[in-house]
Amino acid sequence: MVSLSYSSAIPQEAPPACLIVGEQANLQRINFSDVESLISHRVSAKVFSEVVAELGDCEGVTLYPKTVSIATLSSKHSRHTTPTAAHHMMDTVSKHLPKNGDSAVVVVVCLRQHVFACGVAVARAFPTYTLKTRDVTSRDVTVCFITPTMRPLLLSRTSTCSLLLLRLFVWQPTLWIVPETR
Numbered sequence: 415m416v417s418l419s420y421s422s423a424i425p426q427e428a429p430p431a432c433l434i435v436g437e438q439a440n441l442q443r444i445n446f447s448d449v450e451s452l453i454s455h456r457v458s459a460k461v462f463s464e465v466v467a468e469l470g471d472c473e474g475v476t477l478y479p480k481t482v483s484i485a486t487l488s489s490k491h492s493r494h495t496t497p498t499a500a501h502h503m504m505d506t507v508s509k510h511l512p513k514n515g516d517s518a519v520v521v522v523v524c525l526r527q528h529v530f531a532c533g534v535a536v537a538r539a540f541p542t543y544t545l546k547t548r549d550v551t552s553r554d555v556t557v558c559f560i561t562p563t564m565r566p567l568l569l570s571r572t573s574t575c576s577l578l579l580l581r582l583f584v585w586q587p588t589l590w591i592v593p594e595t596r
Contacts, residue, residue: 415553416540420533424558426451430515434484435506436493436523436560441466441486443521443562454484472502474510485510500528503535511539517554526561533557 432452434441446459451463456478465475465507474485485506503522511518524532536557 431512431518433511500531500535504538507539
């Protein structure tokens with residue numbers, strides 16, 4: 415069973431497993447200092463910078479065996495895919511998150527308006543039901559968000575979904591189509 419929590423702050427202690435995921439353009443905008451507390455004891459700033467510069471689309475690299483990984487999402491979009499690439503996020507997290515340890519941190523590097531979709535996509539990578547009859551080990555996964563903009567992202571106790579719906583109703587009322595009455 416996985417206990418999933420969301421945070422806007424990067425944990426100060428290094429977890430047994432860490433995955434940094436995002437589009438290549440967003441990953442190139444962050445500095446090593448943004449994730450230093452998670453990976454500095456295993457990966458140097460020079461290695462991190464070189465790997466981020468060399469990553470291609472839809473590619474994953476293990477920076478430290480079975481502990482630290484970095485993965486990119488596709489930057490190609492069509493009318494059938496979303497700008498968040500959230501449909502690829504679930505597969506990427508499932509494939510590249512190291513399996514060891516009783517806790518892990520997933521750092522999502524995305525634009526501010528894509529935080530909700532990316533957070534839900536990460537949650538889809540950890541199903542709540544399993545067919546296995548044996549005892550399933552417990553694991554704590556913390557999902558942290560880094561937005562490449564200058565403004566800090568603050569997550570409050572208020573549901574993000576409620577804020578999103580409020581935004582749709584109040585600030586963008588033209589998106590809703592009202593059927594005509596005769």
